[in-house]
Amino acid sequence: MRKLENYHLLVMLILLVAVGQMAQTIYVPTIADMAESLSVRAGSVQRVMAAYLITYGMSQLLYGPLSDRIGRKPVIMAGMMIFMLGAVGVLLADSLTLLVVASAVQGMGTGVAGVMARTMPRDLYAGNSLRYANSLLNMGILVSPLLAPIIGSILASWFGWRACYAFLLLLCAGVAFSMYRWLPETRPQNSEPRAMFSGFRPLLADGTFSRYLVMLVGALAGIAVFEASCGVLMGGVLGLSGITVSILFILPIPAAFFGAWYAGRADKSFHMLMWHSVISCLLAGLLMWIPGWLGIMNIWTLIVPASLFFFGAGMLFPLATTGAMEPFPYLAGAAGALVGGLQNVGSGLIAWLSALLPQSGQFSLGLLMFAMAMLILLCWWPLSNRLQHQGHTV
Incomplete structure (x- = not known):
């Protein structure tokens, strides 16, 4: 493996993105249990993923320009707080409507990971090093969709489907603490202030x-x-x-x-x-x-x-x-x-x-x-x- 500077930051970024990736698939083995618990059709639970993906994609259009203006780290911390708020909402949801809304809040939070997965490697690398960093990042990201359904199935069999979201809440809290404690600001120092979305x-x-x-x-x-x-x-x-x-x-x-x-x-x-x-x-x-x-x-x-x-x-x-x-x-x-x-x-x-x-x-x-x-x-x-x-x- 080639030596790459700031490798530890790349690992932290992989963990950040993994939170969002796992939130998309961790509950898939428990959809039937979720539907039974909420007294709805199993097919209607698909709205949970739809709501998550819509806000996940749209929120990135805000996080990116905001990170250029105020920096990467404060935007990441804000996104993680929003995700944890959504996870708490899922744990308290007693209807499909509230579950969908809480999932949308989660997607709104982890949208920051989707942006940073592309922004921070550019802050840290250039040329072949950037290509290699993006390659490692994508390899790391692809592991979480394989692990998430397995983890979700085990947790649900032991504690019920809400345990999947309790796990995501704890994982996000751990990643957020690590980011707060060890992540430096990577935005280029001589970036000129710009109007939002300009x-x-x-x-x-x-x-x-x-x-x-x-x-x-x-x-x-x-x-x-x-x-x-x-x-x-x-x-x-x-x-x-x-x-x-x-x-x-x-x-x-x-x-x-x-x-x-x-x-x-x-x-x-x-x-x-x-x-x-x-x-x-x-x-x-x-x-x-x-x-x-x-x-x-x-x-x-x-x-x-x-x-x-x-x-x-x-x-x-x-x-x-x-x-x-x-x-x-x-x-x-x-x-x-x-x-x-x-x-x-x-x-x-x-x-x-x-x-x-x-x-x-x-x-x-x-x-x-x-x-x-x-x-x-x-x-x-x-x-x-x-x-x-x-x-x-x-």
Whole structure:
């Protein structure tokens, strides 16, 4: 492993993001228990995740510019306090409505982690070190969605579903204390004060930033479409058991982990790695779509293309984030807000579109994943040509 300065800060950042990642999936094994406890349909509990993701994405558009103006550390502490307030709300909620509201408050709090995951590495690193740091960060982040359902299942079997949120409250309190005690302020010292949201305009007007942003939206949307369709296709159409669906659901995640590791390789150029990522996503989209045309669907026609797409997206997240963030050291907060917030909003809209399409086979899933891969390709092609002309491909 290459030596990286400020490694301990990167570990703290991984723990910060892990709080938000685990809050999305820790309760998944207990949805039936939650529905029974609150006297509602199991399907209606999905509103908990929807409320969380909406506020998680939208709040990042506020945290980023605010961190450019007043600093990273006070914004992080504020976000953690909001999350803990939401966790207490969940523990006290006696109806689905209150649970949804409390979950929305949690998402509003952990939105700060989504921004800082992209902002602070830019504060600390540049060049190949930034690419390597983003690779390690994404590898660390991908571990928490694998652990969270297991932890949630164990806690719920011992103490009930609310224990999942008690665990999140304690975890957040521990991370918040660590941040307060040991995290230095990483905002560049010579940053000039700016009006709130003023940094969005030059970023969105920059063609390179916008293309990387759209690529990131396409990658996350492709993953979100698969995750949204997975339960319906495997459980409802193929008739697999809930346990089998849960196991198959997490199988592509290690591919994303490996993709994030591959993106950090020092012996490969940024240009070459980006092409590997784009081609992987494009091939995955085709492999998911072609069986849909032929009316074929089984475990292999779903998992193999999904794993390949996850691998490509796992590479794309650190690479495209680096490409988007590196040119803007003094707008890192605003850039991180746009990258994080719009990724979640865009992928949510594509997942919503997926729900409107037929779900009797994998044709619609393949169509959307291939469309996202083509979007990625169309954004990367002009950037690739520009990098070649500038001599930045080595």
